[in-house]
Amino acid sequence: MDYQLDLDWNDFLQRYWQKRPVILKRGFKNFVDPISPDELAGLAMENEVDSRLVSQQDGRWQVAHGPFESYDHLGENNWSILVQAVDHWHVPSSALMRPFRKLPDWRTDDLMISFSVPGGGVGPHLDQYDVFIIQGTGRRRWRVGEKHPLRQHSPHPDLLQVEPFDAIIDEEMEPGDILYIPPGFPHEGYALENSLNYSVGFRAPNSRELISGFADFVLANELGSERYSDPDLALRENPSEVQSAELEKLRGMMMSQLQNQDNFNLWFGEFVSQSRHELDIAPPEPPYQAGEIYELLQSGESLERLGGLRVINVAGSCYVNGEIIVTEHSAAAQALAREYVINAAMLGEALDDPSFLVTLAALINSGYWFFRD
Structure with a gap:
């Protein structure tokens, strides 16, 4: 309908x-x-x-x-x-x-x-x-x-x-x-x-969800390993005091992770492309070979996106279900994110690149896209 x-x-x-x-x-x-x-x-x-x-x-x-x-x-x-x-x-x-x-x-x-x-x-x-x-x-x-x-x-x-x-x-x-x-x-x-x-x-994520999600990303990718240092430490009258300059330096260490634009974009793409609910994933058996996918698309077959699958474009990179689509063919990746049904014309010259076909095969064999019956 x-x-x-x-x-x-x-x-x-x-x-x-x-x-x-x-x-x-x-x-x-x-x-x-x-x-x-x-x-x-x-x-x-x-x-x-x-x-x-x-x-x-x-x-x-x-x-x-x-x-x-x-x-x-x-x-x-x-x-x-x-x-x-x-x-x-x-x-x-x-x-x-x-x-x-x-x-x-x-x-x-x-x-x-x-x-x-x-x-x-x-x-x-x-x-x-x-x-x-x-x-x-x-x-x-x-x-x-x-x-x-x-x-x-x-x-x-x-x-x-x-x-x-x-x-x-x-x-x-x-x-x-x-x-x-x-x-x-x-x-x-x-x-x-x-x-x-x-x-x-x-969706309307709150600050707690965002901070928690980004912290998980930092830990999973072993970021933020820089330790606090104070080579210019001076004596103070009250040893129990944490001075404002020290607090600012600590805050700066944390903010530097958020201010790394590449890392932030990568995290957000992974974060926002994940579904909050189960997906009806049914990987094909047997899995498709890259050559089969090429032939099917060139013969006029179309690929349909799995219902509820989140494919999100963040700063020119596309993410699907928590993972980045790694490819040099950005136009083809954008088509995967933009369209629910994909044909050969939408993927263009990317279909002639064996490395893209391998990437596409991995997505299809994960159950994310499927050929219409």
């Missing part, structure tokens, strides 16, 4: 992105669900798939985590199944991510899909990331409040909710409607009838 989003992106970015929530009525015209409730329930039974079941009765909330063996115990009201990273596992659903590529790939996270019966939802809460919520089959009522401090509480150890709030948006959404919510705006949605919802979420 080729989903076409009816949205003026320049206007949206200026007026709403990270500023105000908005409902985009009929953002997808004649919307067709890429997945059925039964298919979603089946995914939630798989070990590799991150899923949960949220229910409530008389204000008592329950959360169970998949994989699930049966749904026979569930009633007709007040529960939802939520499945993360469905774009990794279900090819038709991954098409819903494509219309949002007007926004940078590195900021995009995954597609979460929920199925809810009447009354189903996760309660009032807020997120620290941007999200587009697409209404599929059914109707759901959404309330969104103003961004201001709200007390949070946990009615269940696996749920974090907020206190009641006044709504600035209070509407029923129908198939094809899209609700955009910036970080920090409280919101609450519950199904009015059996409903499918699709949430396109965005």
Whole structure:
């Protein structure tokens, strides 16, 4: 399915992105669900798939985590199944991510899909990331409040909710409607009838994650081995004092690692190209030889990218699933990062270089790209 989003992106970015929530009525015209409730329930039974079941009765909330063996115990009201990273596992659903590529790939996270019966939802809460919520089959009522401090509480150890709030948006959404919510705006949605919802979420790393990730990179690459030295050390009246110049020198030692642009770029490319969820990797058996790949592409075959695979361009170098693509053919690498489906013309003269074919074979044999059947 080729989903076409009816949205003026320049206007949206200026007026709403990270500023105000908005409902985009009929953002997808004649919307067709890429997945059925039964298919979603089946995914939630798989070990590799991150899923949960949220229910409530008389204000008592329950959360169970998949994989699930049966749904026979569930009633007709007040529960939802939520499945993360469905774009990794279900090819038709991954098409819903494509219309949002007007926004940078590195900021995009995954597609979460929920199925809810009447009354189903996760309660009032807020997120620290941007999200587009697409209404599929059914109707759901959404309330969104103003961004201001709200007390949070946990009615269940696996749920974090907020206190009641006044709504600035209070509407029923129908198939094809899209609700955009910036970080920090409280919101609450519950199904009015059996409903499918699709949430396109965005990454927003905090300083703690960045510092931790960069520290891991420094350790893994054995960087920062320079030791503190003070050949001009002078006597001081108070031996317990750490002087400001010493603190500044220590800070400078740490900052020098961040200020090494090449190392920073390499780290960030590895960091941001890693998926937060499992990928449906199935390496080909037997593995492809470089010559086979050349012949298939030259005969008109195309390569398709694995669903959910992150291929990110940082400062002219391309990274896939935490690793840099080492090649002299930058245009071919850029094509791998830019396009979901690759043909011989997109790779150009790189196909005539045996070393590039070896690199491409390694990517295909890792299960990252595959030939369409």
